[in-house]
Amino acid sequence: MSTERSLVFNGINAATGDYLLPPMPPQQLADLIQGEERDPVLLSELKWRYQQTQATTFALREGLDPKNLAEAGWGVIFAANADPKINAAIREALSELLELRKTQAGPYYREYISGDGYRRGESKNDFLVRHGAGPGPVDPERVPYYLLIVGDPQSIPYRFQYEMDVSYAVGRIHFGTLDEYAQYARSVVLAERGAVKLPRRAVFFGVSNPDDYATSLSTQFLIQPLARAMQEDQPSWSVQTVLKDEAKKARLGKLLGGGDTPALLFTGSHGMGFPNGDARQVSQQGALLCQEWPGPRNPRPVARDHYFAGEDIGSDASLLGMMTFHFACYGAGTPYWDDFSKLAFKERSAIAPHAFIAGLPQRLLGHPKGGALAVIGHIERAWTYSFSWDQAGMQTGAFESTLKRLVEGHPIGSAMDYMNSRYAEIATVLSNVLEEAEYTQPDPYNLANLWTANNDARGYAILGDPAVRLPVAEDTAPGVPRPVLTAVPHHAGKVPVVLVRDFAIETPPTEFPAVSPAGSESASASQDFDAAISDAATFDAASFGLLDGNAVRQVRDSLSDTLKRLANQLAIFMGDVTSLEVATYVSEAMQDVKFDSQKGEFTAGAVQRALTRINFDGDMKICVPMNADEVDQDVWNVHTAMVAQAQANRAAMIKTVADVLAGLLGVSGLK
Amino acid sequence: MPARFEITGCDAPDMLGIWETRPEPAAFGAADPAAFAVGVEPEPSALIWRIDLPADPRFAANLLGQRRNAAATLEAALPAAGRRWSAFTGSIRPGAPASFAWDQPLPTPERELALLIQAARGPGSFSPDNEWLGGWQDTIEQARTFIEQTRRALLYFAWVETLQAGMPVARTQVNWLGSVTTVWRAGAGSAQAGLHGDALALALDTRRSWIRIAALTAANAAALTGLLTGPGAILAIPAAWRFIRDILAEFRQ
Numbered sequence: 001m002s003t004e005r006s007l008v009f010n011g012i013n014a015a016t017g018d019y020l021l022p023p024m025p026p027q028q029l030a031d032l033i034q035g036e037e038r039d040p041v042l043l044s045e046l047k048w049r050y051q052q053t054q055a056t057t058f059a060l061r062e063g064l065d066p067k068n069l070a071e072a073g074w075g076v077i078f079a080a081n082a083d084p085k086i087n088a089a090i091r092e093a094l095s096e097l098l099e100l101r102k103t104q105a106g107p108y109y110r111e112y113i114s115g116d117g118y119r120r121g122e123s124k125n126d127f128l129v130r131h132g133a134g135p136g137p138v139d140p141e142r143v144p145y146y147l148l149i150v151g152d153p154q155s156i157p158y159r160f161q162y163e164m165d166v167s168y169a170v171g172r173i174h175f176g177t178l179d180e181y182a183q184y185a186r187s188v189v190l191a192e193r194g195a196v197k198l199p200r201r202a203v204f205f206g207v208s209n210p211d212d213y214a215t216s217l218s219t220q221f222l223i224q225p226l227a228r229a230m231q232e233d234q235p236s237w238s239v240q241t242v243l244k245d246e247a248k249k250a251r252l253g254k255l256l257g258g259g260d261t262p263a264l265l266f267t268g269s270h271g272m273g274f275p276n277g278d279a280r281q282v283s284q285q286g287a288l289l290c291q292e293w294p295g296p297r298n299p300r301p302v303a304r305d306h307y308f309a310g311e312d313i314g315s316d317a318s319l320l321g322m323m324t325f326h327f328a329c330y331g332a333g334t335p336y337w338d339d340f341s342k343l344a345f346k347e348r349s350a351i352a353p354h355a356f357i358a359g360l361p362q363r364l365l366g367h368p369k370g371g372a373l374a375v376i377g378h379i380e381r382a383w384t385y386s387f388s389w390d391q392a393g394m395q396t397g398a399f400e401s402t403l404k405r406l407v408e409g410h411p412i413g414s415a416m417d418y419m420n421s422r423y424a425e426i427a428t429v430l431s432n433v434l435e436e437a438e439y440t441q442p443d444p445y446n447l448a449n450l451w452t453a454n455n456d457a458r459g460y461a462i463l464g465d466p467a468v469r470l471p472v473a474e475d476t477a478p479g480v481p482r483p484v485l486t487a488v489p490h491h492a493g494k495v496p497v498v499l500v501r502d503f504a505i506e507t508p509p510t511e512f513p514a515v516s517p518a519g520s521e522s523a524s525a526s527q528d529f530d531a532a533i534s535d536a537a538t539f540d541a542a543s544f545g546l547l548d549g550n551a552v553r554q555v556r557d558s559l560s561d562t563l564k565r566l567a568n569q570l571a572i573f574m575g576d577v578t579s580l581e582v583a584t585y586v587s588e589a590m591q592d593v594k595f596d597s598q599k600g601e602f603t604a605g606a607v608q609r610a611l612t613r614i615n616f617d618g619d620m621k622i623c624v625p626m627n628a629d630e631v632d633q634d635v636w637n638v639h640t641a642m643v644a645q646a647q648a649n650r651a652a653m654i655k656t657v658a659d660v661l662a663g664l665l666g667v668s669g670l671k
Numbered sequence: 672m673p674a675r676f677e678i679t680g681c682d683a684p685d686m687l688g689i690w691e692t693r694p695e696p697a698a699f700g701a702a703d704p705a706a707f708a709v710g711v712e713p714e715p716s717a718l719i720w721r722i723d724l725p726a727d728p729r730f731a732a733n734l735l736g737q738r739r740n741a742a743a744t745l746e747a748a749l750p751a752a753g754r755r756w757s758a759f760t761g762s763i764r765p766g767a768p769a770s771f772a773w774d775q776p777l778p779t780p781e782r783e784l785a786l787l788i789q790a791a792r793g794p795g796s797f798s799p800d801n802e803w804l805g806g807w808q809d810t811i812e813q814a815r816t817f818i819e820q821t822r823r824a825l826l827y828f829a830w831v832e833t834l835q836a837g838m839p840v841a842r843t844q845v846n847w848l849g850s851v852t853t854v855w856r857a858g859a860g861s862a863q864a865g866l867h868g869d870a871l872a873l874a875l876d877t878r879r880s881w882i883r884i885a886a887l888t889a890a891n892a893a894a895l896t897g898l899l900t901g902p903g904a905i906l907a908i909p910a911a912w913r914f915i916r917d918i919l920a921e922f923r924q
Contacts, residue, residue, distance in 0.1 A: 563889050563908070566822040570882070585854040590839045593854050606854045635855070638864045642843075642853055645868055649875050650849040656879045660886035 059167040059417060060145050061137040066169070066414035073108025073144025074101040074467055079155040080117035082499035087113055090150060093178040093491040097185035097465065100192060104467075108140040118149070118156045120500060124163035138167055145169055146413050146467040153355035155500035158335050158379050162458050165420050169413025171374065171466035173365060174357050174499075178491035180366030186488045187320055187371045188465050196321035196471040198263040199479030201238040202230060202407070203255055207247045207269035207288075210295035218268040218327060219243060222387045222396060226266060229400045234407055236475045249290040252308045256324070256364065257317025261482070263472050264323050264407065271328030271382065272307050277353055282497070284309045286330035286358030286377065310363030320370030320482045321471045323412065325377070325403075326360075332377030332461045333357045354498050361463045370485040373471070374412045374464030383456040398422040398457075406470055413466025423457035430454050570657050582646045584610045584639040610639040614647070674734045675723040676873075683816040686916055687745045687880055688923050689738050689873070690720070717827040718820075720874035726836040728862040735869045742873060745919055746880050749887060752780075752918040756891045756911070759784060760898060780917035787910050788898055807906055814888070814912035821881040831874045833867040841867040845875065888912045 064071040076098065078087045091098070091113065102109045112118070118127060128134065133142040147164060149156050149172040156172075164170045175181050190196055206223030208215045224241065231239040240262075242251055252267070254260040270289040274281040287309035293302060313319075326332070338351040361375035387395045398418045405415035430450040433442055473479040585606040587593050592605040601608070609632065678685065681692035724731035759781050777785060829845040840863045843853040851871075856863070891911035 563818055563885070566818060566825070566882075566885055567889075570825070570886075579850075580848070581850040581852075583852040585852070586857050587854050588857045590842075590854070590856050593842070595844065595852075602852065602854045634860065637861065638855060638859070641864060641868060642851060645871065646849055646851050649845075649872070652879060653849055653875075656882055660882060 059138050059169075059420070061139050064140065064145075066145065066417075067410055069101065069104040069146065069467060070106050070108070071140065072105075072138075072146060072169075072414075073110070073140030074105040074146040074148075075110035075112060075144040076101075076148045076150055077156065078111075078113040078117040079151040079499050080113075080115055080119045082117075082151065082155060084114060086495065086499060087117075089178055089491070089493055090181055090495065093181035094150070094185045096182070096189050100189050101465075101467070104192075105144065105146075108144050110144055118151070118160065120155075122160065124160060124166075127160070127164075135167075143168070146411065146465075147171075148173065148465050148467075150174070151499050152497060153333055153357065153379075154336060154498045158333065158355060158461070161461055162379075165416075165461070166424055167420075169411065169416065169462075169466040171413060171462035171464050172357070173464060174495075175362060175366045176495055176497065177366075178493045178495060179368070179488075180362075181495075182488050182491045183368055183485060184366050184371055184464075186485055187365075187367075188373055188468055190370070190483065190485070191321050191373055191468065191471040194471075195483055197473040197477065197480045198321050198471055198482065199238070200234075200236055200407075200472045200475075201240070201262040202227075202264040202266070202403075203260075203262045204230075204239070204241045204243075205247055205252060205255060205265065205267040205269075206241065206243045207267075207291050207293075208244045209270070209289070209291065209293050211297045212270075212295045215268070215270060218387075222327060222399065223266065223268040225396050226399055226403065229396070230403060230407070233400075233404060237407060245291060247291040249292060249305065249308050249312075252288065252290060253312060256308070257313050257319045257367070261318060261322055263321065263470055264325075264403075266325045266327075266403070268327040271326070271330045271358075271378070272302065272309075273329060276351055281334075281352055282356050283311065283359040285334050285352070285356075286326075286328065286332065287360055288326060288328055288331070308360070310359035310361075313360075313363050313367065315368060317367055318369060318482045318484065319364060319367050319372050320485065322364075322372045323374050323376075323406070323468075323470055324361075324364060324372055326375065327382055328378065329381045330358060330378065331382070332361060332375065332459075332463055333379050335380055338380075356497065357463060365464055368485065368488075370483065372464070373468040374462055374466075376412070376416065376460060376462055378456070379459045379461050380455070382459070383453065395453075407472075409469055411467045411469050412462055412464070416460070416462060416466075419457060419460050423454070423460075426450060426454045426457050570660060580614045580646055580650050582610075582612045582639065582643045583608060584635065584642060586635060609635045612639070612643045614643075674725060674731070675721070676738060677721045677723075679719045679721065681718055681820055683813060683820050685877070686817060686884060686919060687742055687877060688919075689742050689745075689877055717830055718824050719830045719832065720870075720877075721832045721834070722870040722873070723834040723837060724866060728835075728866065731835060731866055732862075732869070735866060735873065739869060739873050739876070741923075742876050742880065745922055746876065746883070748919060748922040749880070749883050749915070751922075752915045753887055753891070755780065755918065756894070756914060760891075760894055778921070780914045780921070783917065784910060784914055787906060807909060810909040810913050811906075814909040817881075817912065818885050818888070821878075821885045824878045824881060829874060829878065831867075831871045833863075833870040835863070835866070843867070843871055845871070884912075884915055887915055891915075 060066050060072055066072050076094075078091070091111075098111070112131070116131070122130075125135070128143060131143050133139065138145045146169045149161060149170065151172075152174045153161070153172070161170055161172060173181070173184060175184070204223045204227040206215075206219035208219040223243065227239055227241045230237060242255070247269070255262065255265055267288055270293070272284055272287040272289055274285050284307075287307045289302065289307045292306040334352045334356055336350055336352060336355040358377065361372075361377060364372040364375055387399070398421070401418040402415045405418070406412060430447075433447055433450060436442065437447070583601070585593075585602045585608050587602075587606040589605045593602055594604040595601070596603050676690045677693060678690045679693045681690075682694045683692065685692055722735070724734060825847050828847070831843045831845065833840040833842075839856060840859055841853055841855045843851050845851050853867075855867075859867075888908060888911045891914065892907040895907045895911060
């Protein structure tokens with residue numbers, strides 16, 4: 001398999017400076033894809049959606065105008081299981097926006113709150129059926145086309161958003177304070193009422209890090225083509241590119257709230273990824289890695305100066321009215337479960353303590369001086385091949401169409417319909433290929449492309465009200481300076497990161513971290529384990545004066561020392577994993593068999609018939625009797641079965657130990 | 672003949688309830704003269720996992736399958752134990768006065784934990800003869816024994832022995848890195864190979880579950896420390912261990 005045909009994935013691990021996922025040969029990914037489980041209900045919906053696309057219709061019922069909320073409707077969805085007081089406070093903070101939408105949507109305005117809200121565990125169909133809607137074109141009389149989810153993705157999962165997005169125009173907001181809700185609401189209301197008239201200017205920001213294939217592709221095949229297409233198609237717009245050496249953090253700062261902030265910003269870069277439970281994960285995962293990053297040949301922890309996160313936006317930033325589109329891993333948010341891990345390892349594993357919205361969009365939307373109206377980004381990892389398939393060439397049609405609709409006055413949710421249709425189409429084609437694969441061997445490269453594109457297309461999400469539009473000046477007007485929010489009533493109160501506590505899955509994280517065969521990570525994990533145990537067992541008995549100090553100390557030491565010894569053992573295990581041996585003996589007289597523990601072999605009546613040694617790098621050595629006639633097929637079958645079992649056990653053991661050590665890293669609150 | 676699933680050299684009951692345990696470091700095969708003879712083997716601290724199955728291979732395979740399913744169910748219950756722990760302890764504010772006014776009866780694990788936290792924060796004091804603390808002595812010892820047993824299961828070779836109607840089929844020594852050395856009775860067929868393979872898998876699955884339980888105990892205990900003030904902190908590890916044990920017991924019912 002040639003190196004250049006390996007699949008390259010976006011995303012950089014902040015802790016190591018390495019890729020979040022290693023490049024993978026297509027055949028390997030194709031094998032995994034064919035074993036993936038698929039949801040028949042969702043597939044059916046996607047196929048219907050795809051057929052609609054072929055007929056060039058849209059998700060909204062025929063004859064209804066998606067640009068008119070009085071026809072399309074607008075609704076807001078809260079988490080039914082959240083604390084009613086918190087929901088009420090959020091609703092109050094958003095009241096300005098809700099009143100506006102109520103006026104605009106008239107009879108097609110809905111509030112899904114309390115028992116009508118999203119109930120935990122519901123699928124799209126569950127929710128729709130409960131509210132009188134089924135599959136098919138969106139009928140605003142039943143459920144409005146534009147739906148704003150208000151809540152964190154742990155309480156109202158991203159999966160629900162993906163599913164709803166196939167037919168509806170869905171956005172989401174969740175902030176840490178009531179003030180941010182109120183500020184966002186005011187920003188949207190100002191824009192919708194015409195107080196914001198931005199110059200028609202779009203900037204395309206393309207990072208291309210040294211030696212980095214992924215960003216080289218995204219700049220060449222996504223950012224630059226999109227900019228060219230918009231220049232040609234929208235003569236009334238000023239379109240600018242900021243590429244490669246110009247695409248540095250300081251420049252991005254000027255485009256995101258600084259003096260050079262456009263109406264529309266499209267970025268292409270790696271998104272930052274952090275280990276599960278890392279203290280920076282919730283605030284900085286999905287931050288945009290800029291040109292300063294020296295590339296994959298310098299794998300070291302990524303410097304803070306190399307990426308742009310929400311906290312890099314100052315309190316004086318001027319953002320009001322802008323929209324941004326971030327092509328980057330985790331640019332919009334991070335789910336709790338790792339989809340790729342489920343596919344690759346047949347087991348769900350967590351990639352974060354809980355699902356969350358990325359910090360950068362949150363800051364952009366809820367800014368106190370007036371925020372962005374919407375941010376489009378990616379949930380989970382973004383996949384470069386979705387816009388560049390080597391046989392079909394550049395694939396930017398959906399992006400171009402989305403941007404075209406957006407700059408021509410469609411609400412963002414309607415504009416994104418192209419992206420959602422693309423997801424439906426790819427999912428349908430992928431499904432057909434997989435069905436066919438049961439009979440004929442598919443082209444692994446094609447299959448891998450489809451799968452990556454499917455995941456990529458599904459993962460785009462709107463953060464913000466899906467009914468917002470770009471508030472730009474008329475064709476010939478120059479635009480006016482951005483206004484600044486003033487006199488937004490103060491709404492005191494913080495909002496929980498996770499609204500519905502039952503969903504707050506905190507321990508044990510079950511990610512599958514990269515395993516280093518020996519050394520520092522294991523030792524570090526062991527030390528952290530010690531710290532966690534010490535936390536659990538340490539107190540100074542003498543200071544209480546109530547217990548016999550020696551007795552307490554004895555119990556404490558006994559428990560914590562036992563745990564520490566176990567931790568050390570686990571850490572050593574990770575360092576010792578080098579090779580695997582499977583030896584098979586046969587004996588006519590089992591009662592006579594002895595085991596020489598010094599030599600590690602059976603003696604006295606046991607005859608060795610086969611030995612397999614597998615090194616960590618995959619090399620395998622097999623010893624069988626010299627005379628081929630002596631190979632007993634039954635014994636050989638037994639031996640090969642034991643080899644397979646030993647390998648499976650080794651893999652399971654490594655995973656267990658890795659999970660355990662990773663979980664304990666989280667416990668001790670590490671970095 | 673009923674099947675036997677037995678671990679010898681094991682002081683604590685198997686938390687998964689899959690195996691009977693025998694504390695004495697019985698010599699390998701000593702219980703059955705027809706079993707493997709004692710040579711240089713095995714180290715006194717090694718655990719011996721012995722499964723004695725009926726002669727009928729299909730019946731034997733069925734019994735083994737039932738145990739493996741039970742083990743898998745309990746393994747799958749561990750994340751639930753973590754979530755329930757987080758959900759419950761997360762609802763209690765560190766340092767806040769103990770107040771547990773529940774609308775409905777709590778399940779046993781949560782109730783026991785609540786009582787511990789309530790007692791640890793209450794006006795009463797711990798003392799060596801405190802009757803309430805004394806009630807924890809068994810739990811403290813069981814938790815310690817379990818963790819020590821898990822460590823031993825990792826530290827020393829595991830010996831897994833499969834017999835049918837008391838006659839040895841195969842015996843495998845697994846080192847802690849997973850390398851295996853197996854001696855088979857001459858003429859053992861594919862059915863016997865399958866049985867021993869399943870027996871080996873059951874033993875190793877159990878060992879991994881023990882590791883996860885120990886780790887979850889440590890993680891949960893660390894989280895509990897902030898909620899247990901004063902000498903109550905000493906009970907963080909045993910309380911965390913007992914919580915998991917009780918959850919697993921629920922799943923076994």
